[in-house]
Amino acid sequence: MKEFSDDLVDYGFSTEVRVRLSETDAVGIVFFGSFASYFDVGRMDYLANLGLNRFGGAVRDLIPGAIVAHETRFKSPARYNDVLTIFVRIAEIGTTSYTFHFKMLNKASSAVVADGSLTIVWMNLEQEPIPVPVAFREVIRQFEGRRLREPRQ
C-alpha cells in the first residue's frame, strides 16, 4: 500500500459528492465499491479544473488511458446523505503512467472516511502504453509543483 499524505495542503484540488441511497448497502453504510465512483468523480473534476478533460480531442471528455491499479483504505463509515469532500492530487507521473491520490473527508465532521489511489497508463488506439504527452505533463507539473514525484531522467 502506498502512503497517502495526511496533510490536506498537499492536495491542490477538492470536489464534493453527497451519498445516494443507491450507493449504500444492507450493512447500512456506503458499499465499499461505491468509492470507485467517488474517486472517478474526483479524477474527472480534477482534470476538468485544469482544462485537461478535452486533452488531445478527447471523445466525450474521456482521455485515452487504462486504469491499471486502484486501492482504497477505509477509515470510517459514510452513510446516506453524508456530504463527502474528495481531496485530489496527481502524486506521481512516470514515463507512460500517472497516479492520483485521494483523501475523502466527511464534510460535517472532518472525519477521514477513506484514502486511496488510481494509476492510469496512457494508451494508443491499439491499447499499447505510450509516453504521457509532454503538454499534459507540463500542465500537471505546473499545478502540482514540487509535490509531484517524477522519475529521474
Add this chain to the structure above:
Amino acid sequence: MKEFSDDLVDYGFSTEVRVRLSETDAVGIVFFGSFASYFDVGRMDYLANLGLNRFGGAVRDLIPGAIVAHETRFKSPARYNDVLTIFVRIAEIGTTSYTFHFKMLNKASSAVVADGSLTIVWMNLEQEPIPVPVAFREVIRQFEGRRLREPRQ
C-alpha cells in the same frame, strides 16, 4: 400501468439472479433501481436462449435498439443472498417496437417480488425507428405462439 399475467405458464423462459450486497441499500432490502439490472439480465438471457443475441451481426451481443419505456411494480422486498427467478416473455411486437414482460419470484418462498416491462424500439444507425426485422419477428412469433399480441395488419 400494463397488466402483467400472473400465470407463469405465459412466460416461456426463466433465468436466475442471486442478490449481491452492492444491489441492496441502507433500508436493508434490494434498492429499487437494481431491478433494472435484473430485468436486463432477463432480457439478454431470453434473447440468447433463442440465438437472437447475435442477430444481424450484433456488436458484442448488443442488438441495435433503444429502451423507450420501463416500469416496475414492487410486491415484496428482496434481500441480500436471496435467489430470484426472473420469468420473461415478449408480450407484444408492434411495427417498430417490442415489449418484454417480467415477473420475479423469490425462488425459496415463491413470493412474487416484482413485475414489470421494458419496451425497445428498433433503430438504424442514425437512431431513427425502423421496422422490427421480419426474421427477428418470426423467431419470437414461433416461440411465444398465440400468447404474443401483434397489431392487426
Add this chain to the structure above:
Amino acid sequence: MKEFSDDLVDYGFSTEVRVRLSETDAVGIVFFGSFASYFDVGRMDYLANLGLNRFGGAVRDLIPGAIVAHETRFKSPARYNDVLTIFVRIAEIGTTSYTFHFKMLNKASSAVVADGSLTIVWMNLEQEPIPVPVAFREVIRQFEGRRLREPRQ
C-alpha cells in the same frame, strides 16, 4: 403509463446531477437503470427542501415507506458528463400513498431526456400500509397547491 406534464411550471422544485462514468454503459449512453438513482436524488432533495426528510424522527433521513411502482420513459439519450436537471413534483396523494412525477432535461440543450414516476406507500413498522400522516400531507398540499390531485373524501 401515466401522463406527465410537459409544462415545467407544474414542477415546483428542481435539482441537478452530472452523469458519472459508472452510470453509463457499453452502448455509450446512460444505462437505463441509472435513472432510478437520479429519480431518487430528485425525491430526496424535494423532501429535504420542504424539511420533510427528517419527518417523524426519520432514521438517517429515511422516511418509512415502500416504493411500490416506478416507471420511466426515455426520450433522448444522456451521456457521460452531461448535466441533467431533474424537475420534481408530488402529483398525487391518496389515503396511504403518494406519487412523484419527474421530468429530466439536458441542462445545456434543454432536450427532454426522460420522465417518470415513483409511488410510495406509507408503512408502519410491521410493513403494513397506514394513512399518510396529516402533517406531511399538509406541507405537500401547501407547496403543490392546486396542482395536487387528491381523492375526494
Add this chain to the structure above:
Amino acid sequence: MKEFSDDLVDYGFSTEVRVRLSETDAVGIVFFGSFASYFDVGRMDYLANLGLNRFGGAVRDLIPGAIVAHETRFKSPARYNDVLTIFVRIAEIGTTSYTFHFKMLNKASSAVVADGSLTIVWMNLEQEPIPVPVAFREVIRQFEGRRLREPRQ
C-alpha cells in the same frame, strides 16, 4: 501492492460471474468499480462454501466485520457478456483481520483480467476490532492449509 500468486493451485475455491450491461461503461469495457462487486461475490461464495456465511448467527449472511482495504490491479479489459472466473483464497489471518486474494480470468480465453485483495477486520457491536473467533480461524486453517500466512504467536 501485495503480490498475488499466479499459481491457480493456490486458490482453493472459484466461482463465476457473467458481465452485465449495467457493469460496463461508456469506454466499452467493465467499469473498474464493478470489480468490487465481483470480489464481493467471490468473498461471499467462498464463505458460504465453507458454511461460514451464517457464522455466529450472522444476520442475513452478513458476518460482522469492516472492510478496511481493497486493491485491484487490472490486467486486461472485460466486456459485456464475458464469463469471468473468480479464484478466491484467504491468504492471511492476523489477530483481528483476514485478507482475501482474488484472481479473475476470462473463462473463454483464460486471460487474466484482474487480481486484488480485500482485508476485513472483525468487529464487535461497538465497531471495535476484536480477535477473529477461533472457530472461524480453524475452518479457514483447515481449508487453506499450509498456504495460509499467520503471524507468529
